[in-house]
Amino acid sequence: MDVTAYQRAFILHFGEMGNRWGINRTVGQIYALLYVNEEALNAEQITQALAVSRSNVSMGLKELQAWRLVRLHHRPGDRRDYFSTPEDVWEILQTLVVERRRREIDPTLTMLRGALLEEVSDESDRYAKQRMQEMHDLIESLTQWLDEVQTLDRQTVLQLMKLGGGVKRLLMLGRSVRRADPDIDNELEGL
Amino acid sequence: MDVTAYQRAFILHFGEMGNRWGINRTVGQIYALLYVNEEALNAEQITQALAVSRSNVSMGLKELQAWRLVRLHHRPGDRRDYFSTPEDVWEILQTLVVERRRREIDPTLTMLRGALLEEVSDESDRYAKQRMQEMHDLIESLTQWLDEVQTLDRQTVLQLMKLGGGVKRLLMLGRSVRRADPDIDNELEGL
DNA sequence: ATATAATTTCAGTAATTTCTGAAATTACTA
DNA sequence: TAGTAATTTCAGAAATTACTGAAATTATAT
Numbered sequence: 001m002d003v004t005a006y007q008r009a010f011i012l013h014f015g016e017m018g019n020r021w022g023i024n025r026t027v028g029q030i031y032a033l034l035y036v037n038e039e040a041l042n043a044e045q046i047t048q049a050l051a052v053s054r055s056n057v058s059m060g061l062k063e064l065q066a067w068r069l070v071r072l073h074h075r076p077g078d079r080r081d082y083f084s085t086p087e088d089v090w091e092i093l094q095t096l097v098v099e100r101r102r103r104e105i106d107p108t109l110t111m112l113r114g115a116l117l118e119e120v121s122d123e124s125d126r127y128a129k130q131r132m133q134e135m136h137d138l139i140e141s142l143t144q145w146l147d148e149v150q151t152l153d154r155q156t157v158l159q160l161m162k163l164g165g166g167v168k169r170l171l172m173l174g175r176s177v178r179r180a181d182p183d184i185d186n187e188l189e190g191l
Numbered sequence: 192m193d194v195t196a197y198q199r200a201f202i203l204h205f206g207e208m209g210n211r212w213g214i215n216r217t218v219g220q221i222y223a224l225l226y227v228n229e230e231a232l233n234a235e236q237i238t239q240a241l242a243v244s245r246s247n248v249s250m251g252l253k254e255l256q257a258w259r260l261v262r263l264h265h266r267p268g269d270r271r272d273y274f275s276t277p278e279d280v281w282e283i284l285q286t287l288v289v290e291r292r293r294r295e296i297d298p299t300l301t302m303l304r305g306a307l308l309e310e311v312s313d314e315s316d317r318y319a320k321q322r323m324q325e326m327h328d329l330i331e332s333l334t335q336w337l338d339e340v341q342t343l344d345r346q347t348v349l350q351l352m353k354l355g356g357g358v359k360r361l362l363m364l365g366r367s368v369r370r371a372d373p374d375i376d377n378e379l380e381g382l
Numbered sequence: 383a384t385a386t387a388a389t390t391t392c393a394g395t396a397a398t399t400t401c402t403g404a405a406a407t408t409a410c411t412a
Numbered sequence: 413t414a415g416t417a418a419t420t421t422c423a424g425a426a427a428t429t430a431c432t433g434a435a436a437t438t439a440t441a442t
Contacts, residue, residue, distance in 0.1 A: 004313055004315065004316050004319075006306070006309065006311055006313070006316045006319060006320070007315070007316065007319050009302070009306065010302070010306060010319065010323065013298075013299065013302045017295070017298065017299060019428095020213055020294055020295050021295060022211055022213065024399075024400060024401090025400080026400080026401080035322055035326075036318070036319035036322050036323070037315075037318075037319075038315070038318045042418095043418080043419075044418090052401075052402090053401065053402045053403070054402090054403090054419085055401080055402065055403075055404095055419090055420075055421080055422090056400080056401055056402070058419060058420055058421085059400090059401085059420085059421090062420085079409070079410060079411095079417075079418070080417085080418065080419090081418080081419080089325045089326055089329045090329065093329060093333075103211055104208070104211050104212060107204075107208065108204065108208060111200070111201070111204045115197070115200060115201060118197065120197055122195055122197070124195065124198070124228070124229070125195050125197045125198065127227070127228075127229045128195075128197060128198050128201065128227035128228075129197070131226055131227050132201065132227070134280045135226075135280055138280045138281065138284060141352055142284075142352070144355065145352045145355055148355035148356035148357075149355070149356065149358075151356055152356055152358075152359055153359075156358070156359045156362060159362050160358055160362065161332055161333070161335075161336045163362075164335065164336055164339035164340070165339035165340065165342055165343055167340075167343075167347070167351055167358075168343055168347045170361055170362070170365050171347060171350055171351065171354075171361070173364070173365060173368060174361050174364060174365075177364060177368060215429075215430060215431090216430080217430080217431080233388095234388080234389075235388090243431075243432090244431065244432045244433070245389085245432090245433090246389090246390075246391080246392090246431075246432065246433075246434095247430080247431055247432070249389060249390060249391085250390085250391090250430090250431085253390085270387075270388070270439070270440060270441095271387085271388065271389090272388085272389080
């Protein structure tokens with residue numbers, strides 16, 4: 001596995017950004033290496049390409065698997081594990097969203113739910129509880145919306161994204177059409 | 192500044208989650224403390240409430256200011272700085288989105304743009320470049336969409352969120368109405 | 383100007399995270 | 413089943429990050 005200068009720049013960038021993304025340098029570099037390589041690579045090739053220890057690669061791959069960001073392959077007559085990233089960048093994004101949410105948001109949502117079940121009498125606690133309620137409601141709205149968007153087909157999501165701020169006009173249109181013909185949704189079922 | 196057990200649970204949680212969110216424990220705790228306190232607090236009060244050093248609080252507040260997550264207040268006849276979080280959770284979210292994007296996404300977008308300007312001849316570089324193009328396009332679509340949504344009034348955003356997956360039906364409705372009356376957008380201008 | 387209060391800076395230390403090399407384990411082959 | 417290849421585990425070293433206390437700086441009051 002030789003890495004060209006062109007690829008190296010990308011790999012090093014991911015290594016540096018890793019800190020900010022909550023992964024370590026090696027994990028970032030392994031991911032970047034796999035991302036720009038058409039063929040799946042085995043641990044030995046990764047070790048050699050990145051010039052880090054074999055054990056470090058092993059741990060890095062384990063973490064990437066925990067993130068569900070890499071796929072495992074096997075070749076006939078070769079018992080080594082080969083790793084690759086999904087080809088579809090949208091699929092990668094979806095995984096990233098799901099996993100980051102699981103690690104960075106869900107625990108807080110759980111904590112907030114618990115806190116909101118408690119009764120408080122103290123005046124300052126009453127304010128604190130109200131603030132937690134606001135935070136909880138905001139996070140819940142966002143995650144519910146994310147859940148629903150995730151069930152949509154890619155075509156629809158792309159359309160929505162392309163629409164951008166124009167969604168406002170569409171929402172107005174929806175209201176006015178519904179006012180004129182309350183049965184519009186049934187009529188559209190067949191589309 | 193005394194912190195109740197109820198508030199402490201919230202503060203400690205934020206301290207622990209800080210790691211995953213890219214801030215240190217103290218910064219997380221300071222933010223949580225300010226978030227659940229109705230009144231703004233000065234550095235001395237924070238120091239005392241969290242039992243950390245005064246200098247640590249100073250650095251933590253500096254970081255929170257860099258994130259634009261706290262507001263600074265002054266009281267007549269008191270020259271200490273008082274800190275608070277915005278009351279509006281939507282405003283907080285918006286700040287968070289803007290800042291995280293600036294730190295975690297923009298540098299990568301810049302790097303990708305640079306890489307995509309280069310000419311490559313090597314076959315493996317050609318594949319790498321194509322992958323970078325895919326990543327670039329995805330990130331750009333998302334950030335552009337985010338930009339546009341950010342310009343919308345809160346009412347519209349809330350409506351869109353509430354709609355959730357129902358946005359698909361609305362998009363279909365939009366298409367069919369436009370087919371029937373291509374001037375619909377002009378007619379709606381006045382709404 | 384001087385004194386004092388408030389805050390920041392920073393060098394050193396503590397704590398944590400990352401990485402390595404060696405040993406252990408697992409998986410396969412002959 | 414013994415031998416070997418591949419991978420994982422883990423204790424300790426290296427590197428990084430977080431925190432403290434003391435000193436320096438800044439701001440305000442007398």
